[in-house]
Amino acid sequence: MSLENFIQRATSEWMKVKGPQSDIVFSSRVRIARNLTELPFPMMAGTSQGEKVVKTIEKAWKKIKKHQPILQSAELIRMENLTDLEKRVLVEKHLISPSLAEDSRHGAAIISHDESLSIMINEEDHLRIQVLYPGLQLEKAWELASSIDNLLEKELSFAFDDQVGYMTNCPTNVGTGIRASVMVHLPALAMTQQLNRLIPAIMQVGLAVRGIYGEGSEALGQLYQVSNQVTLGQSEEEIIENLIGVVLQMIEHEQSARTRLTSISIIQLEDRVYRSLGILAYSRIMDSKEAMKRLSDVRLGIDLGMIQDVGSNVMNELMVMIQPGFLQQYAGERLNPEERDIQRADLIRERLRMEKQTD
Amino acid sequence: MLCPECGKRPATIHYKKVVNGQKTEYHLCELCAQEKGEQMPGFDHGFSFHHLLSGLLNFEPITQMGNPQDDASHSPQVLRCPSCGLTYNQFSKIGRFGCSDCYSTFQQWLDPLMRKVHGNTKHNGKVPERARGKIRMRHDLEKLKEQLHRKIHEEAFEEAAQIRDQIRALQRQLETE
Ligand SMILES: [Zn+2]
Numbered sequence: 430m431s432l433e434n435f436i437q438r439a440t441s442e443w444m445k446v447k448g449p450q451s452d453i454v455f456s457s458r459v460r461i462a463r464n465l466t467e468l469p470f471p472m473m474a475g476t477s478q479g480e481k482v483v484k485t486i487e488k489a490w491k492k493i494k495k496h497q498p499i500l501q502s503a504e505l506i507r508m509e510n511l512t513d514l515e516k517r518v519l520v521e522k523h524l525i526s527p528s529l530a531e532d533s534r535h536g537a538a539i540i541s542h543d544e545s546l547s548i549m550i551n552e553e554d555h556l557r558i559q560v561l562y563p564g565l566q567l568e569k570a571w572e573l574a575s576s577i578d579n580l581l582e583k584e585l586s587f588a589f590d591d592q593v594g595y596m597t598n599c600p601t602n603v604g605t606g607i608r609a610s611v612m613v614h615l616p617a618l619a620m621t622q623q624l625n626r627l628i629p630a631i632m633q634v635g636l637a638v639r640g641i642y643g644e645g646s647e648a649l650g651q652l653y654q655v656s657n658q659v660t661l662g663q664s665e666e667e668i669i670e671n672l673i674g675v676v677l678q679m680i681e682h683e684q685s686a687r688t689r690l691t692s693i694s695i696i697q698l699e700d701r702v703y704r705s706l707g708i709l710a711y712s713r714i715m716d717s718k719e720a721m722k723r724l725s726d727v728r729l730g731i732d733l734g735m736i737q738d739v740g741s742n743v744m745n746e747l748m749v750m751i752q753p754g755f756l757q758q759y760a761g762e763r764l765n766p767e768e769r770d771i772q773r774a775d776l777i778r779e780r781l782r783m784e785k786q787t788d
Numbered sequence: 789m790l791c792p793e794c795g796k797r798p799a800t801i802h803y804k805k806v807v808n809g810q811k812t813e814y815h816l817c818e819l820c821a822q823e824k825g826e827q828m829p830g831f832d833h834g835f836s837f838h839h840l841l842s843g844l845l846n847f848e849p850i851t852q853m854g855n856p857q858d859d860a861s862h863s864p865q866v867l868r869c870p871s872c873g874l875t876y877n878q879f880s881k882i883g884r885f886g887c888s889d890c891y892s893t894f895q896q897w898l899d900p901l902m903r904k905v906h907g908n909t910k911h912n913g914k915v916p917e918r919a920r921g922k923i924r925m926r927h928d929l930e931k932l933k934e935q936l937h938r939k940i941h942e943e944a945f946e947e948a949a950q951i952r953d954q955i956r957a958l959q960r961q962l963e964t965e
C-alpha cells in the first residue's frame with residue numbers, strides 16, 4: 430500500500446478539518462453512557478442476554494438511521510469478527526476503548542463513516558455514545574451526542590430514575606452519564622515547568638488531567654486529556670461550560686508561556702525545534718517515546734511560525750500512526766519492538782518527504 | 789468454557805500465577821476475577837480505583853446504625869438483587885451495579901456513596917422523553933386531586949365525578965407505562 434493511501438485510511442475524516450483553537454486543543458470528545466431497562470448490565474449478562482442487547486440496539490439503529498445522515502453512513506462492527514490488530518487500530522484511533530477491544534463479550538460498535546461518531550455496545554454499559562471533533566467544540570459534540578440519544582430513545586427504553594438520573598454500571602458515571610474531555614498540547618507550560626502547579630489547580634475544581642500516551646505521570650508528546658469527574662448533580666450544559674472555562678484558561682497560560690519563551694530564548698527554542706525536525710527527517714531507529722517528544726517540538730515550531738513547509742496536521746496524523754497497531758498494519762505483518770522502531774522511523778521520514786514534495 | 793468459580797458466566801480472563809514456585813492456571817469470568825482482586829493488564833482503569841471505591845461501601849448503612857439486634861434476614865450479607873443476582877458482598881467489593889434494579893436493592897447505601905463520589909445525590913440534567921411524560925402525568929394528577937377536593941368542598945358533585953374519572957384514567961396510564 431502506498432503511504433498516501435495508508436494515510437487516507439488511517440486518519441479519520443474529522444481529523445482532516447481544522448477546529449477552533451486547534452493550535453492547542455487537538456480534539457474534543459463527549460461520551461454518554463446509557464443502559465437498557467429489563468436487561469442486566471454487561472458485567473452480569475449471560476451469553477443470550479449479551480446477544481439480545483446487540484440485536485435490540487441494531488434494530489433500533491436500523492429504524493432511526495434515516496433521520497440522521499451520520500447514522501445512515503455508519504456501520505455495525507462486532508468485536509468477534511475483528512483480528513487483534515484491527516481492534517488495536519480502532520483503539521489507537523480512539524474509536525473504541527481498550528476494554529471493549531480486549532474484555533467485552535458480545536462487544537460491538539456502530540461507527541460513522543467520518544468516524545466522528547461511535548456507539549459502543551456492551552462495554553461497561555449497554556451503550557456508550559461518543560462524538561469526537563477537532564479543536565475545541567464540546568458544545569457541538571454534546572449537541573450531536575444528545576440528538577443521537579433522543580433518536581435512540583424513541584426505540585429503546587433507557588434505565589432512568591428521577592433521583593439518580595441515568596443508571597450506569599459504575600457509580601462514577603451515574604446521573605448524566607456524561608464524560609466530556611479535550612486533548613490539549615501544552616509544550617510551553619511543560620518547558621517552563623508550570624504544569625506541576627497547574628495540574629493540581631485543575632484537579633481542585635473537580636476535573637481530571639492525565640497524559641494521553643505513556644504511563645503514569647509521564648505524558649508523551651506533552652498531550653494531556655482534561656475531563657469532568659462529577660456526573661451527578663450538575664446539568665450536561667453546566668459540566669461542559671465548566672470544562673470549557675478551565676480549558677480557555679489553560680490556553681491563555683500556554684499562549685503566554687509561548688510568548689515568553691520566544692521573547693527570552695528564541696535561539697534556544699529554534700535550536701530545539703529544528704534539532705527535532707532534523708532527527709525526525711533522518712533517523713533510522715526511533716522508539717515511541719522519542720518520536721512523541723520530537724513531534725511535539727516540531728508541532729510547536731509550526732504553531733509559532735518557525736517551520737512553514739510542514740503542515741500542522743502532519744504532526745497529529747503521525748502521533749496516531751506511529752502507534753504499534755498502525756505500524757503493523759502499515760507493514761502488513763506483526764513486528765517485534767525493534768522492528769517497530771525501524772518501521773516508525775521509516776514512516777516518519779517518508780511522511781516528511783511527502784510534505785516537501787507537495788510544496 | 790464456564791467460569792469454575794461461579795459456574796454461570798463464561799470465563800473470559802485467563803492468566804497464570806506463581807505461588808510458592810507452583811504455576812497455576814486460572815480461568816475466570818470478569819466478575820469473579822474482580823472479586824478476587826486480580827490486577828489484570830490492559831484494563832482501562834485497573835482495579836485500584838474500584839478497590840478504593842468499594843472501601844467506601846464497607847460501612848454500616850444508615851438504617852441499621854444503632855440497631856444491632858436486627859435479625860439476620862435484614863443483615864446486608866444476605867442481600868441479593870432479585871433481578872441480576874448481585875449480592876451485597878459482591879457489590880461492596882467491586883463497587884459496581886449489576887443492573888438497574890440494583891439501585892433499589894442497595895438503596896440504603898446509595899446516598900452516602902453518591903455524596904462521596906459526586907458531592908451530590910440528585911440528578912439535575914437531561915430527562916428522557918418517556919420519563920418527562922411520566923413526570924408531567926404525576927404533576928397533572930396532583931393538580932386534579934386538588935381540583936377534586938375543591939369541587940367536593942363546593943358540593944359540585946357532578947364535576948367532581950368527572951374529575952375522579954380523569955384521575956382514575958391517569959392512574960391507570962401511569963401504572964401501565
Ligand atoms: Zn465467575
Ligand SMILES: [Zn+2]
Nearest residue numbers: 869872887890
Ligand atoms: Zn441487579
